[in-house]
Amino acid sequence: xxxxxxxxxxGQTVTGETITGGTISNKGITLKDCTFTGQHIIxxxxxxxxxxxxxxxxxxxxxxxxxxxxxxxxxxxGVNWGTGRxxxxxRNFLSDGGSGDGIQMGTVRGVLVEDCEFRxxxxxxxxxxxxxxxxxxxxxxxxxxxxxxNAVAVMMVDWNNSDNVFEDNLVxxxxxxxxxxxxxxxxxxxxxxxxASNYGTRILDDHADNPPSNGxxxxxxxxxxxxxxxxxxxGITGTKGPDLTNAVFKAPGDPGTRAGFQLxxxxxxxxxxxxxxxxxxxGITPPPPPPPTDKVPVARFTFSPAxxxxxxxxxxxxxASDVGDGSATFTWTDETxxxxxxxxxxxxxxxxxxxxxxxxxxxxxxxxxxxTNKVAHPVIVASAPPPPPPPPVxxxxxxxxxxxxNPRSKYYGKTGTVNSVNKDTQTAMVAISFQFPLASLTEI
Numbered sequence: 001x002x003x004x005x006x007x008x009x010x011g012q013t014v015t016g017e018t019i020t021g022g023t024i025s026n027k028g029i030t031l032k033d034c035t036f037t038g039q040h041i042i043x044x045x046x047x048x049x050x051x052x053x054x055x056x057x058x059x060x061x062x063x064x065x066x067x068x069x070x071x072x073x074x075x076x077x078g079v080n081w082g083t084g085r086x087x088x089x090x091r092n093f094l095s096d097g098g099s100g101d102g103i104q105m106g107t108v109r110g111v112l113v114e115d116c117e118f119r120x121x122x123x124x125x126x127x128x129x130x131x132x133x134x135x136x137x138x139x140x141x142x143x144x145x146x147x148x149x150n151a152v153a154v155m156m157v158d159w160n161n162s163d164n165v166f167e168d169n170l171v172x173x174x175x176x177x178x179x180x181x182x183x184x185x186x187x188x189x190x191x192x193x194x195x196a197s198n199y200g201t202r203i204l205d206d207h208a209d210n211p212p213s214n215g216x217x218x219x220x221x222x223x224x225x226x227x228x229x230x231x232x233x234x235g236i237t238g239t240k241g242p243d244l245t246n247a248v249f250k251a252p253g254d255p256g257t258r259a260g261f262q263l264x265x266x267x268x269x270x271x272x273x274x275x276x277x278x279x280x281x282x283g284i285t286p287p288p289p290p291p292p293t294d295k296v297p298v299a300r301f302t303f304s305p306a307x308x309x310x311x312x313x314x315x316x317x318x319x320a321s322d323v324g325d326g327s328a329t330f331t332w333t334d335e336t337x338x339x340x341x342x343x344x345x346x347x348x349x350x351x352x353x354x355x356x357x358x359x360x361x362x363x364x365x366x367x368x369x370x371x372t373n374k375v376a377h378p379v380i381v382a383s384a385p386p387p388p389p390p391p392p393v394x395x396x397x398x399x400x401x402x403x404x405x406n407p408r409s410k411y412y413g414k415t416g417t418v419n420s421v422n423k424d425t426q427t428a429m430v431a432i433s434f435q436f437p438l439a440s441l442t443e444i
Contacts, residue, residue, distance in 0.1 A: 005040055021062060024050070031055065038062045039100075042074045044108045046084030056094035061124070063100025069128050070104025071095070074111065076137070085110025085139055092116065095131065099124040106135040113142045115279075121150040122175070130155040140164040144279040147171045147178070156181035160211065167191050168279045174198060179229075183210025189218040189229065193276040195249050197227065212236050222247045222276030244275035297324035297365040299375040309382045310356055316349040316363070324367030331364045335376070353381045396421060396428055404430075 003014055006022035013030040021038020027047065033054040039062045042050060060071055068075075074088060090113045095102035097120035105111055118131035130152040134140050143165065147153035153171045156164060162185040171178040172195040179194075181187060216238035218229045228245050231238075301318040308314045318330050332343035332351070336359055343351050343361070353359060359379040366372045396402060400418045404411040416430040 036060070036071075039067060039070075040072050041068065042072065042088065044074055044076050044086040044088060044111075046081055047087055049087040051089045052091070052093055053089070054092045056096065057098070057102075058094070058096040059120075060098040063098070063127060065127060067100075068104065069133070070101045071098055072103045074103065074105035074108050076107030076109070081109050088112070089114070090116055094119075096120055097122070099127050099129075101128055101130045101133045103131075104133045104135075105137050105140065108137045109139050111137070111140045113140075113145060115144045117146045117148075118153070119147075119149050121152075123151055128155075134161055134164060136160045138163045142166045142169065144168045144277075145170075147174065149173050150175065152176045152178075152180065154179050154181075156184055156187070157210075162186055164188075168277045169193075170195075170277050170279070172196055182213065184213050184216070185211060186215040187213060187217070189216070190220050191274065191276065191278055192221045194221065194223050194227070196224065214238065216240075219243060220275050224249055242275075247276070294369060294371070295322075295324045295367070296371040297328055297367045297373045298322040299363045299365040299373045301363045301375065301377070303361070303377070303379060307380060307382065308353065309384050310353055311384055313350050313352045314379065316343075316351065316361070317347075318349075318363045318365070319347045321347070321363070321365045323365065324369065324371050324373075326368035328365050328367045331366070333362045333364070334359050335362050336360045353379075356381050356383045402428075402430060 002018045002020050004020050004022050005024045008014060008024065008026065008029050008031075010026040011028040013032065014034060015032045016034065018035045018037060019031060019040070021040055023041040023043060025043040025045065025048075027045070028049050030051045030053060032051075034052075035055060036057040037060060039060075042048075044050075057071055063069060063071055072090075074086075076086075086108055088108070088111045090103065090111075092114075093116040095116065095118045102118050102121055103113065113132060121129045121131045123129045129150070131147055131150050132142060132154045134154070134156040138161070140161075141164070142154060144167075147169065148171075151174070153169075153174055154166060155177065156166075157180060160183065161181070164184060165188045166179055167188065167190045169192045171192065174196075175198050178197050179189065179192070212235070214237045216231075216236065218231075218238070218240050219242060221229060222244040223229075224247050228243055229240070231240060298321060299318065300320045300322075301316055302320070303314055303316045305312070305314070316332060318332075321328070321330070329345065330347045330349075331345055332349050334341040334343055336357070343349060357380075359381060360376055361379050362374055362376045364372060364374045396418060398418050398420050401415060402418055404414045404416075406412060419429040419431055421428045
C-alpha cells in the first residue's frame with residue numbers, strides 16, 4: 001500500500017507503508033519502518049514534532065536539477081522562530097544512493113539525525129550529492145551516524161549556521177570531504193572517528209562573506225594517517241584538541257562493516273575522555289556486558305543404607321545438587337501421607353527413623369535468587385530384626401571323652417567318659433561321678 005506524504009493527518013502514526021513524495025506540513029506525525037519514494041518536502045514549523053523512525057530510501061532518482069537538492073528537503077518558515085524549535089527527528093534510517101542530497105535543510109531550528117546510515121551518495125550529473133547539507137540552520141544535532149562510501153558526509157557551509165553539533169559519528173571511505181563547514185559559530189565536533197578519507201583533512205574554512213566560526217569546539221576525535229581537523233584560516237577563536245592522530249584502525253572482514261572498525265591503540269586520552277566515536281560496537285568503548293543468566297538449582301541426593309531398619313542412622317547426601325546462582329540452602333523433610341515432618345538442613349544429613357514404613361523423603365534446594373527445586377525418594381524402613389539365637393552348645397554324645405570345665409565343680413579339670421546325654425535337661429552322666437551340665441563339659 002502507498003500513502004502520499006501530504007495526505008497524512010496531524011497526529012497520525014503510519015507503520016510499514018510506502019510513503020510517496022509530496023509536501024508535508026501537519027504536526028505530530030510518526031512514520032515508522034516505512035519505505036520512501038520520490039522527493040519529500042517538509043515545511044517545518046515550531047513544534048512540528050515529525051518523527052521518521054526506521055525505514056529507508058534507496059537509489060531514488062527523483063531529485064532533478066530543477067528541484068530542491070534534497071531527497072528530504074526541510075524548509076523553515078522563513079520567519080523569526082524566536083526560541084522555538086521544530087523537533088524533527090530522523091532515527092535508525094537508511095539513506096542509500098540516488099540523486100541529490102540525502103537530507104538538505106535550510107532556515108530551520110531543532111533537527112536531530114541519530115543512528116542512521118548514509119551510503120553511496122555520489123555526484124549525479126550536475127546535482128550535489130552530500131549525505132547531509134545544512135544551511136542557515138541552528139540547533140541541528142548529527143549524532144551516532146555511519147557515513148561511508150559517499151562523496152561528502154556532511155556539508156555545513158555558506159549560510160549563517162550556528163550552534164550545531166556533529167558527534168559520535170563514524171565517517172569512513174569518503175570520496176571527498178568528511179565534515180566540511182564554514183561560517184558556523186559555536187559548532188561542536190566531538191568524539192568522531194574518521195577513517196580512510198580521500199581528501200585526508202577536515203576543514204573549518206571561513207569562505208568570503210561568511211561570519212567567522214568563533215566559539216567552535218573540535219576535540220576527542222580520532223584520525224588515521226596523521227590527518228586531522230584543519231582550521232584553514234587564522235584568527236578564529238575556539239577549542240582545538242586534544243585529538244588522536246596517527247590512530248591505528250583494524251577492520252576485520254569487510255571495511256564497510258561498522259562493527260568491525262575499532263581503534264587499536266591507544267584507547268583513552270590522558271584526561272580520561274574517550275577519543276573517537278563512543279558508538280562503535282566493539283570499539284574503544286566496551287559494549288555493555290550481557291544481562292546475567294538466571295541459573296536455577298537442581299536437587300539431587302543419595303542415601304545409605306539402602307534398606308535401613310528403625311533405630312539405624314541413615315546418611316543422606318545432597319552435595320551432587322546444582323546450586324543455581326550463588327550459595328544455596330538445603331532443607332530435608334519427610335512428606336508421607338500428606339504430612340510434612342522436618343528432618344534437618346545442610347547438604348548432608350544423618351537421621352534415625354523410629355517407626356517402620358515407607359518414608360517419602362524430600363530435598364528442597366533454594367538459591368540466593370529464591371529459585372527452588374525439589375526431589376523426593378522413597379526410603380523403606382523395616383522393623384528391627386529378632387535378637388540372634390544363643391551360640392550353639394557342644395554336641396556331646398555317649399562315649400565321648402570330656403573334660404570338666406566348670407571352675408566351681410570339685411571335679412574341675414578332671415576327665416571322664418560320657419555314659420548318657422539328656423537333651424531335655426541339657427545334662428550328661430559322666431563315669432567319673434554323676435550328672436554334669438553340658439555347658440560345663442568340653443569334648444577332648
